Amino acid sequence: MSNPRLTPRERAVLAAIERRMSNPEIASELFISVRTVESHVASLRRKLAAETRAELVAASIGLRETSVRVPDDAFVGRDAELDGLGDAVGTRHWVTVTGPGGVGKTRLALEFARTFAGVPVVVELEHAEPVDVVARISRSLDLESTTGVDALGAVATSLGTRPYLLVLDNVDRVGAAVGEVVARATAGAPDLRVLTTSRTPIGEAGEHVVALAPLPTDGAGSPAVAMFLERLGPGAVTEPPSEAEHEQAARICARLDGLPLAIELAASVARHLSLAELAERLERDFATLDRAAPGGRHRTLETAFEWSWDLLDADEQEVLRRLAALPRTFDMDLALAVTHPGADGTVVRLLDQSLIVAIGGSPRRFRLLEVLRDFVRARTDDELAREVLERHATFIEAIVVPFANRARLDDSLEAMHASEILCPEVNAAVRWARATRHPSALNLASSLGIGIEQYGSDIDSVRTLAAVAHDPELIADATPQQLLALGTALTFLDLDAVAELAERALEIAGDDRERLAALHLAGMAAAYLDHEAIALARLGDAEELAEALHDRWELAATRQMRGVALRRSSPELAMVDFAAAMHDYGRAGDAMHVNNARYMIALTSAESGIDLARAAELAAECVDYARASHNDHELAHAAMVQHLIGRIDAALELDELAHEFRRFGDARCWIRTLLMQAESASEAERRAILREALDLARAVHDERREAAILERLAVTG
CATH class of the missing domain: 3.40.50.300 (P-loop containing nucleotide triphosphate hydrolases)
Structure with missing residues (x-):
């Protein structure tokens, strides 16, 4: 039965009947006569098809149950x-x-x-x-x-x-x-x-x-993606959606932090734009969504957040502006560093008001949803934002420089966890400092270089360091030690930059410490560029200096680089140098590099075919170390060796390896993995994989691998 039209007085009488009131009690409460109440009761019985008072009560309850109005679209993911x-x-x-x-x-x-x-x-x-x-x-x-x-x-x-x-x-x-x-x-x-x-x-x-948190956005099968696809209009995607469409939807939902209103708005925009175009626009800003107008209380993100913004007092608005100007997440110490003493109470109030969300960790870290950050930044003047970013860079520099100084001796889980938090913060600080010519740029960049070498790299950080390395104005002020830290990290991705940094370091080196750093970097560049004679000469000089200075770590590092230089022409001698490096790294207290030298022995053995049983044993030890220390980069190195020697129980599958090395920005190992994938692929897939490897080899100027890949492509036809 559809809802009958009841007058306001009839509704009042019906509500009183539901409360089990008698007609005289109703008349007294409503200040009307009993006869008038009886007239309304008769009308209600007729309209509601109820013969008894009990049926009127049931009808009243039924009307109230149907009064809950929910949208017609599906309720997804909750x-x-x-x-x-x-x-x-x-x-x-x-x-x-x-x-x-x-x-x-x-x-x-x-x-x-x-x-x-x-x-x-x-x-x-x-x-x-x-x-x-x-x-x-x-x-x-x-x-x-x-x-x-x-x-x-x-x-x-x-x-x-x-x-x-x-x-x-x-x-x-x-x-x-x-x-x-x-x-x-x-x-x-x-x-x-x-x-x-x-x-x-x-x-x-x-x-x-x-x-209530936003919808999870973890992958193409996440609740956020399910909601986005459900809200799309006809023809926006294929039926069923393709894998590529799922991936684009996942990219959109991740950018929107899984916020349902933003997802609704994005779905309405997708009537006019392709998913790829929408994703690209959202990477720049959220202005596209503010032109959308689906039904509902909040018609744009602007109106949704304006309501909350107006409830804040002046201090809360100021603190939120400053927190929104930060490049990434923050803990309470960083929040106080960019706001004012005593602002922790304000931060807690903003948490209570759901304008900041906690993301876990110890100490606890927080962030703003990206769509809210965009809203607040539009209400933040440039000078305030610059002040916040300068405070951020100064705060991070004070933490990361001492952290990098002790990184060689600390492979603990606590240090790994700290590096995972610090790395993206330092990366953001380096980009800002470089862009503004802030004096912290080189300290931050060289500390980032040490951190990603010691605890594992990521492609974004390596690219940031590459931008620093190609910035002549910055490099002109760098010390040989800073150039070495940059160059070591860039051996993963940009060997030309490493060679240029080495040349600069040799030009400016003064005392023995600076000469040692410059010779180490120059030997490293030559070793990875397959200039064996030059590498051995530079590294020989570096070894003499390291011994004279009683620097065990540098002694280990130069011997490891000599192994890199020799591993193709004399793999047996290379493995002797790697073993010596393991010993010296152990004396210096650097357990991560002990493991890395062990991996290089295993890799050289696997690639040369010398003592594969020993290679398998060493790779297994590397896996154990990497898992115990949570070092994903070292785990990928070990798993790659296991694949090279044909172990079916490798720690990672080949597809996983390719993904990991891409994530790390480790071009050398990424190419190795692609070449292994090509071996077991169909002819058409093989050509595509080899071309990807060729493009990567050319991008990093690896001429030896470029020639080898071209030869394999010629054989493939």
Whole structure:
């Protein structure tokens, strides 16, 4: 039966009947005659097809159940949250769902109310003032406002008559008034459940908070991608979506941090743009989404966040501006470094208001959702942003320089964890410092070089260092030791840059320490560029200096580089040098490089075919070390050796290896992996893989591998 049209007075009478009131009691409450009440009851029976008072009560409950209006589109990706909310409401009288604007708090509450076993009543309070709260709830319960009657008492009495679920949506502006209503109503209504939605907890006694996070974005099968694809209009993607479309959708959803409102807006834009074009635009900014206008309360990201922004006081807005200007995540110490002393209380309030989200870690780290960051940055002047980035670079420099100085002697899990946090922060600081010619640029860059060599590289950081290496103005001020740190990291990706840095280091080297660094770098560049004679001469001089200076680590490093220079012409001699390097690294206390030299013995053995059993044994030891130290780069090195000698139980599959070396920016090992993949591929796949390897070899100017790949392509036909 469709909902009948009832007059306001009929609704009030029906609500009173639901509360089991008699006709005289109704007449007294509504200040009307008993005869008028009887007339309304007769009309209600006729409209609701109810013959008895019990049927009127049932009809009233039914009307209230159908009053929960949910959107027509599918409810995607929130089954776990819906179950969790059910558990919370089942054991608590009052539950508040919190989360940032656009995260889906209202939708979750409505979906829960729609299936609630009792009687749901939904009251929207987004634009209410505190004095309006009781009146709005009264109207939703069909209670008539009468002069001289305790309106809150009437609401509390009414809510105690049935197993109600009172949903109060968007209570941010009226939290204190809501707290008063809930306290009064739940005191005398054991079956009442109250569900509120808010960006921040109200903070009253008895409130249980359920924080709602954005949808997970982990991969093409994530809930965020499922929602995005479901919201797309006809023809936006193929049916079913292709793998490429899934990947583009995943890229879009990751950029939007899984925020449901942003996903809705992006899906509406995809009616006009391809997924690839939409993804490219979103990488630049979110302006495209602000021109979208799907139905619903929030029509753009701007309006969703403006509401929260207006609730902040001046200090909260200022602190949020500064945190939004940071390049990445932050902990409380960094937050205080870029704001002001005592701002930790403000940061906590912003966390309470869901404008900052915690991302775990110890110490705990935080971030802004990218769409919110974009909104706040539009309200931040350039001078403030520059000040924040300078403070960030100075703060990070003070941490990373001593960290890099002790990195050679620390392969602990704590150090690895610290490097994982520091590396992207230092990377961002280097980019800013280079762009602004800040004096911290070289210290940051050389520390980053040591960190990614010692704990594992990543392509973005290596590219950042390559940009520094090709910046003549910066390099003109670098010391030979700084040039060595840069060059060592760049051997993964840019050997031409390493050679140029070596030439510069030799030009400016003064004392023995500087000469040792310059000779080490020059020998390294020559070794990796297959200039064996030059490499051996430079490294021989470096070895003499290291011995004279009693520098065990440099002695180990020069011997390891001599092994690199010899491994093609004299693999047996190369393995002797690698073994000597292992010994010297051990004396110097560098366990990671002990393992790296062990890997080089295994690699040389595998590539030359000398003592493959020993290669397998050493590779297994490398796997054990890498797993114990959580060093993914060393694990990939060991797994590559296992594939080279044909082990079927390699620590990583070939496809995984290719992905890992691409992620690290390790071009040499990436090429090796591609060549192994080509061996087992079909003819068409083989040519494509070899061409990828050829492009990579040319990009890093590896002439020897380029020639070898061209030869294999000629054989392939």
